[in-house]
Amino acid sequence: MLPRYFPLFPESASTLSTRVDLLYFFILAVTIFFTTLVALLICVFAVKYRKDKHPVPVQIHGSIPLEIFWTLVPLGIAMIIFAWGAVLFFQERRPPKSAMTIYGVGKQWMWKFEHPGGQREINNLHVPVGYPVRMTLISQDVIHDFFVPVFRTQMDVLPGRYTQVWFQATKPGTYHLFCNQYCGTNHSQMVGEVTAMPYDDYQQWLRGSGAFGSLATEGQKVFASMGCPTCHTGADNARGPNLYNLYGHLARLSDGSAVSVDEAYIRESVLNPSAKIVYGFQNIMPTFQGQLNEDEMIQLIEYIKSLTYNGQLLQLQTNTQQEPPVNLDKIQKGIDVTKPGTNTIQMPRTSAVPPAEPAVEPNPTEPAPRGAVVPGRKNAPAKPNAAGKGAAPQGEQQ
Amino acid sequence: MSTATVAPAALEMPADTYLNSSFGIKSWFLTKDHKRIALMYLVSISLFFLFGGTMAVLMRLELLTPAGDLFQSDTYNKLFTMHGIVMVFFFLVPSIPATLGNFVLPMMIGARDLAFPKINLASWYIFMIGACFTFSAIISGGVDTGWTFYTPLSTQYLNTHVIAAALGIMIAGFASIFTGLNFIVTTHRMRAPGMTWFRLPLFVWSQYAVSIVMVLATPVLAITLILVALERGFHIGIFNPQLGGDPVLFQHMFWFYSHPAVYIMILPGFGVISEVIPCFSRKRIFGYSAVAFSSMAIGVFGFLVWAHHMFVAGISTYSALVFSLLTFIIAIPSAIKVFNWTATMYKGSIHFDTPMLYAIAFIGLFTIGGLTGLFLAALGVDVHVTATYFVVAHFHYVMVGGMLVAYLSGLHFWWPKITGRMYPEPPAKLSALITFIGFNLTFFPQFVLGYMGMPRRYHVYPPEFQVLNVLSTAGASVLAVGLLMPMFYMLWSLKYGEIAGNNPYRATGLEWQTTSPPPTHNFHETPIVTRDAYDYESLTEEVEVVG
Numbered sequence: 041m042l043p044r045y046f047p048l049f050p051e052s053a054s055t056l057s058t059r060v061d062l063l064y065f066f067i068l069a070v071t072i073f074f075t076t077l078v079a080l081l082i083c084v085f086a087v088k089y090r091k092d093k094h095p096v097p098v099q100i101h102g103s104i105p106l107e108i109f110w111t112l113v114p115l116g117i118a119m120i121i122f123a124w125g126a127v128l129f130f131q132e133r134r135p136p137k138s139a140m141t142i143y144g145v146g147k148q149w150m151w152k153f154e155h156p157g158g159q160r161e162i163n164n165l166h167v168p169v170g171y172p173v174r175m176t177l178i179s180q181d182v183i184h185d186f187f188v189p190v191f192r193t194q195m196d197v198l199p200g201r202y203t204q205v206w207f208q209a210t211k212p213g214t215y216h217l218f219c220n221q222y223c224g225t226n227h228s229q230m231v232g233e234v235t236a237m238p239y240d241d242y243q244q245w246l247r248g249s250g251a252f253g254s255l256a257t258e259g260q261k262v263f264a265s266m267g268c269p270t271c272h273t274g275a276d277n278a279r280g281p282n283l284y285n286l287y288g289h290l291a292r293l294s295d296g297s298a299v300s301v302d303e304a305y306i307r308e309s310v311l312n313p314s315a316k317i318v319y320g321f322q323n324i325m326p327t328f329q330g331q332l333n334e335d336e337m338i339q340l341i342e343y344i345k346s347l348t349y350n351g352q353l354l355q356l357q358t359n360t361q362q363e364p365p366v367n368l369d370k371i372q373k374g375i376d377v378t379k380p381g382t383n384t385i386q387m388p389r390t391s392a393v394p395p396a397e398p399a400v401e402p403n404p405t406e407p408a409p410r411g412a413v414v415p416g417r418k419n420a421p422a423k424p425n426a427a428g429k430g431a432a433p434q435g436e437q438q
Numbered sequence: 439m440s441t442a443t444v445a446p447a448a449l450e451m452p453a454d455t456y457l458n459s460s461f462g463i464k465s466w467f468l469t470k471d472h473k474r475i476a477l478m479y480l481v482s483i484s485l486f487f488l489f490g491g492t493m494a495v496l497m498r499l500e501l502l503t504p505a506g507d508l509f510q511s512d513t514y515n516k517l518f519t520m521h522g523i524v525m526v527f528f529f530l531v532p533s534i535p536a537t538l539g540n541f542v543l544p545m546m547i548g549a550r551d552l553a554f555p556k557i558n559l560a561s562w563y564i565f566m567i568g569a570c571f572t573f574s575a576i577i578s579g580g581v582d583t584g585w586t587f588y589t590p591l592s593t594q595y596l597n598t599h600v601i602a603a604a605l606g607i608m609i610a611g612f613a614s615i616f617t618g619l620n621f622i623v624t625t626h627r628m629r630a631p632g633m634t635w636f637r638l639p640l641f642v643w644s645q646y647a648v649s650i651v652m653v654l655a656t657p658v659l660a661i662t663l664i665l666v667a668l669e670r671g672f673h674i675g676i677f678n679p680q681l682g683g684d685p686v687l688f689q690h691m692f693w694f695y696s697h698p699a700v701y702i703m704i705l706p707g708f709g710v711i712s713e714v715i716p717c718f719s720r721k722r723i724f725g726y727s728a729v730a731f732s733s734m735a736i737g738v739f740g741f742l743v744w745a746h747h748m749f750v751a752g753i754s755t756y757s758a759l760v761f762s763l764l765t766f767i768i769a770i771p772s773a774i775k776v777f778n779w780t781a782t783m784y785k786g787s788i789h790f791d792t793p794m795l796y797a798i799a800f801i802g803l804f805t806i807g808g809l810t811g812l813f814l815a816a817l818g819v820d821v822h823v824t825a826t827y828f829v830v831a832h833f834h835y836v837m838v839g840g841m842l843v844a845y846l847s848g849l850h851f852w853w854p855k856i857t858g859r860m861y862p863e864p865p866a867k868l869s870a871l872i873t874f875i876g877f878n879l880t881f882f883p884q885f886v887l888g889y890m891g892m893p894r895r896y897h898v899y900p901p902e903f904q905v906l907n908v909l910s911t912a913g914a915s916v917l918a919v920g921l922l923m924p925m926f927y928m929l930w931s932l933k934y935g936e937i938a939g940n941n942p943y944r945a946t947g948l949e950w951q952t953t954s955p956p957p958t959h960n961f962h963e964t965p966i967v968t969r970d971a972y973d974y975e976s977l978t979e980e981v982e983v984v985g
């Protein structure tokens with residue numbers, strides 16, 4: 041089998057890969073056309089106007105119409121490729137809202153992956169076929185790059201900052217995972233495998249891979265051991281902001297701006313708390329720089345993501361993706377979210393497993409900024425967190 | 439060939455040349471003659487090229503097999519780092535400007551020398567001091583940062599001689615600033631009477647554009663490398679997140695120089711091709727002002743596209759959009775040039791001397807190099823191919839297929855002017871052909887490898903990539919033969935080459951009006967320019983009248 045030992049084109053195994061290939065072939069056609077054109081012209085001229093055949097040259101100064109022609113035509117083609125590439129790029133860079141999250145940590149010279157259920161892998165990544173997967177990536181040392189050629193996507197893995205990449209595998213198989221940013225001695229051995237498997241097999245794999253506890257439950261322990269509950273009590277008069285239902289929403293800051301609460305923001309708030317002060321709070325939180333490793337940070341983030349209105353830990357769920365920040369437009373429309381009634385948190389009293397202090401109903405007479413969390417919508421608790429396409433396949437968890 | 443037709447009578451070497459005006463080591467190392475300085479540069483960068491080429495051959499040998507069986511990983515990493523650093527900073531950047539540019543630019547505009555001869559000499563010394571630093575790092579164990587010095591790898595995690603190598607590059611950068619400064623002032627102030635801006639040969643236009651880029655961009659590289667040294671030496675947090683820095687900031691600063699730098703490398707090549715093609719087509723260049731302005735446009739836009747190296751590095755999606763758009767726009771001036779060169783051959787009377795063979799190879803290879811840039815500029819595809827062998831292939835099509843081939847074209851073209859003797863045609867043509875074949879065999883398979891997903895800088899690779907790697911290594915050995923041949927026959931020609939005469943190719947251009955080799959002050963009388971550049975029309979008339 042020639043293709044097996046001498047492959048000339050990579051396998052296509054994600055929803056994006058065929059789209060990337062399509063644009064690739066378009067540019068390839070443009071390349072072949074112009075290369076052939078130029079080569080052909082040169083060959084024809086070289087033969088036809090060689091000095092033996094054509095001893096007296098004809099002096100031509102140039103031609104403005106021709107210059108305009110060969111400026112505008114390539115420009116037009118370039119703009120088509122640009123627009124096409126840009127549209128594709130937005131698809132590549134924006135994971136579907138329903139995507140499940142898997143964490144990847146790069147270090148010299150290995151990959152660690154952590155599933156929200158607590159399953160851990162080294163240099164091997166199991167993903168279900170047919171479901172979008174969002175990788176949240178971070179490095180413990182230098183810059184690495186998460187590159188899966190058959191998925192036609194990659195992303196640099198930076199130290200100190202989360203980046204993300206997503207893909208949806210389309211066929212089961214075992215594929216190369218490369219580090220594609222030079223990272224020192226064993227850069228070329230920082231390779232792994234992505235195993236895409238049918239959903240049922242994936243579930244079985246999750247169950248069989250002996251997790252000690254979900255990232256969120258581990259994160260709860262980190263939360264307690266670091267003393268976070270001392271201030272983040274969830275009470276109205278607490279020294280730290282309430283963390284319930286924070287993730288995926290907007291937090292209002294003391295400088296009047298708002299920030300979308302995502303993994304990067306939570307990370308920054310733990311390691312560099314004074315960078316962004318939530319409205320109505322003092323800059324009193326100490327930094328936890330150097331006290332948490334990347335694994336603990338991920339667990340902590342998963343824990344905070346799991347804190348929802350009804351206070352239930354979404355443990356053992358693979359998908360903890362929450363509703364997107366939906367009231368950005370509210371702020372953009374100029375509604376003062378600090379006014380009572382616009383920013384009150386409808387914190388139910390039914391917190392089943394309050395990790396710290398039980399959540400307290402905010403006092404409606406007091407100005408709301410204490411909560412500092414802008415709810416996605418007023419009756420949000422009614423909407424279960426696990427709703428949405430991505431959560432559906434989770435099925436029964438242990 | 440052309441020599442035989444033009445020079446029926448036996449030619450004699452001129453009595454008074456820059457080569458025999460004075461003798462002794464001091465007459466070279468303390469010279470202020472731009473031609474002698476150019477030769478000193480030529481010898482230096484040829485040695486550096488040999489060194490960088492050797493590194494490349496060793497890398498290709500290692501990549502014959504998927505396993506890392508020839509070198510250890512650290513050694514391999516040092517090989518590609520030293521190949522990159524030496525080839526980029528000590529060969530490609532100074533190659534055409536400091537050698538051919540230094541030699542012919544003053545003559546092309548009818549000047550006796552560059553505006554600042556002492557600064558020109560200082561530039562060579564600074565270049566060599568920089569080279570001493572970098573080579574001391576190489577000799578004392580090597581560097582393995584990659585030529586890009588990405589942080590925090592370079593500032594914290596490697597134990598090699600990063601600071602010495604970086605300082606060497608920084609110091610050598612001042613050499614290009616000096617050269618650029620000299621060219622700008624010379625072009626403005628020292629043109630012969632009648633040499634208006636639009637009578638300048640296009641080689642001068644391209645040197646002028648490149649000089650501006652050198653003067654403006656190189657300081658940023660110096661700053662960046664100093665910051666790397668500060669962080670590495672004194673733990674001042676700039677790029678390392680553990681010290682409160684931002685690793686992506688380094689990439690912005692590095693590419694703010696290093697993207698314009700690729701235009702520093704290729705623009706002079708455009709200049710050479712714009713000289714060679716009209717000469718051997720016996721015809722005016724097609725669209726003089728389009729070619730001249732496209733050089734300037736490349737110089738300006740070259741500053742605005744640096745982040746296209748960083749589409750997956752964590753920059754914002756919208757800024758990626760802007761950089762992609764600007765990258766597509768900068769592709770257009772290069773396309774304009776290619777079309778104009780091709781059109782210049784139309785209805786010419788084409789002579790296939792070696793410089794022309796290289797120039798034709800240049801057009802083809804640069805076209806492929808340029809068009810493959812579209813894959814990388816297109817955001818959606820770049821996400822797949824960036825940092826793979828596709829980039830390696832694209833870069834080498836532009837830098838070797840483009841720049842190096844243009845340099846060889848120019849070197850053969852002006853060799854009779856530099857030495858007074860012709861290179862031997864048959865081996866030169868053969869070497870051009872071998873270079874062309876070897877080059878394509880080396881780098882074309884790398885496009886395929888890249889799209890397959892083989893990452894660059896891999897010492898060990900999965901076995902399915904082997905066949906293409908073997909092809910590439912085979913090509914590299916052919917290419918090495920093609921590139922070594924000129925060294926031998928050109929040295930041979932110094933003694934045994936045919937005597938060239940003033941103008942063996944019957945080219946226009948003031949440098950051909952003086953003797954070969956020229957006298958120390960270039961012209962016995964200051965030339966007065968009455969014609970446009972590439973006025974081959976009048977030249978053929980003259981020849982007809984005389985002959």
